[in-house]
Amino acid sequence: DIQxxxxxxxxxxxxxxxxxxxxxxxxxxxxxxxxxxxxxxxAPKLLIYAATTLQSGIASRxxxxxxxxxxxxxxxxxxxxxxxxxxxxxxxSNLITFGQGTRLDI
Amino acid sequence: xxxxxxxxxxxxxxxxxxxxxxxxxxxxxxxxxxNWIRQAPGKGLEWVSLIGSSGDYSYYxxxxxxRFMISRDNSKNTLHLDMNSLRAEDTAVYYCVRSQPQFAQxxxxxxxTLVTVSS
Numbered sequence: 001d002i003q004x005x006x007x008x009x010x011x012x013x014x015x016x017x018x019x020x021x022x023x024x025x026x027x028x029x030x031x032x033x034x035x036x037x038x039x040x041x042x043a044p045k046l047l048i049y050a051a052t053t054l055q056s057g058i059a060s061r062x063x064x065x066x067x068x069x070x071x072x073x074x075x076x077x078x079x080x081x082x083x084x085x086x087x088x089x090x091x092x093s094n095l096i097t098f099g100q101g102t103r104l105d106i
Numbered sequence: 107x108x109x110x111x112x113x114x115x116x117x118x119x120x121x122x123x124x125x126x127x128x129x130x131x132x133x134x135x136x137x138x139x140x141n142w143i144r145q146a147p148g149k150g151l152e153w154v155s156l157i158g159s160s161g162d163y164s165y166y167x168x169x170x171x172x173r174f175m176i177s178r179d180n181s182k183n184t185l186h187l188d189m190n191s192l193r194a195e196d197t198a199v200y201y202c203v204r205s206q207p208q209f210a211q212x213x214x215x216x217x218x219t220l221v222t223v224s225s
Contacts, residue, residue: 001168034211036151043201043218044151049211087151091210094165096141096153 002026002090006099013104017078021102023071023088032092035064035073038101039084047086048073078104108132108214110202115219122192122223128185128202128216136160136180139205141212142187144198144221152198155187156205192223 003026013019023033031051036044046055048064051071061076075082083106088099114126126142142154155176157164164176175188185202200221204214 032209034209036212038151043215044212045215046211046213049206049213050209055211055213089151089153089210089212094156095167096156096210098151098153101150 001095002029002093002097004088004090004097004099006086006088006102008102009100010103010105012106013078014106015078015080019075019078019104021073021086021088021104023066023073023099025069025071025090025092028068029090029092031067032090033064033066033071034089034091035062036087036089037082037084038087044087108204110204110214110216112200112202112216112219115200115221117222117224118192119225120193120223123188123190124192124221126187126189126200126202126219126221130183130185130202130204133204133214135178135183139207140176140178140185141203141205142174142176142185143201143203143212144196145201145218146195146198149198154200157185189221192221194223197221197223 005024007022033051035048038044052064063074065072086102109131111129141156155166157176173191177186199218201218202216203212
């Protein structure tokens with residue numbers, strides 16, 4: 001299976017900060033990388049797919065970058081509603097795997 | 107509105123069985139790959155299984171293969187997950203999720219149903 005490793009596991013930030021979360025794949029996955037946001041008690045929400053494409057309806061302060069094995073999710077200016085847990089997910093293999101998550105706290 | 111609603115969760119004893127159902131509405135169910143994804147309490151997301159739009163292929167995570175079976179009925183807009191030989195570590199919220207095939211992005215999620223495996 002392809003292992004997905006996110007860093008950091010948790011992060012403290014303030015409203016207005018620029019934040020970057022990293023995700024590394026154990027082997028090359030091209031651009032088959034997606035990002036999700038999850039708030040407590042809720043289902044995850046798709047933010048970015050194909051490494052860099054913003055899902056419809058998602059704020060433009062979210063952006064994704066990378067290809068191969070190293071990827072990033074950047075929030076350009078944190079808003080109060082952005083404090084949540086973020087997951088990366090590879091879609092390269094039929095055996096889908098997620099990163100362990102990055103918790104973003106105030 | 108496009109909606110997925112899971113049902114069938116509950117408390118089951120170790121070694122027992124359970125069938126989860128997902129009912130879709132607001133879109134053409136038979137045109138989409140469907141998945142089950144689970145999340146143990148306080149833990150991350152774990153993909154369980156997927157099934158092709160016509161049910162012609164399916165895949166399972168290693169720890170579920172042989173114990174879980176995914177199926178669908180496109181005439182009833184329903185997705186199922188039959189779970190057997192359940193273990194305590196199968197305790198989780200199980201989400202029904204629609205994906206796009208190109209990048210396997212999970213674009214539509216149900217609210218989840220909790221399965222608790224305990225004696």
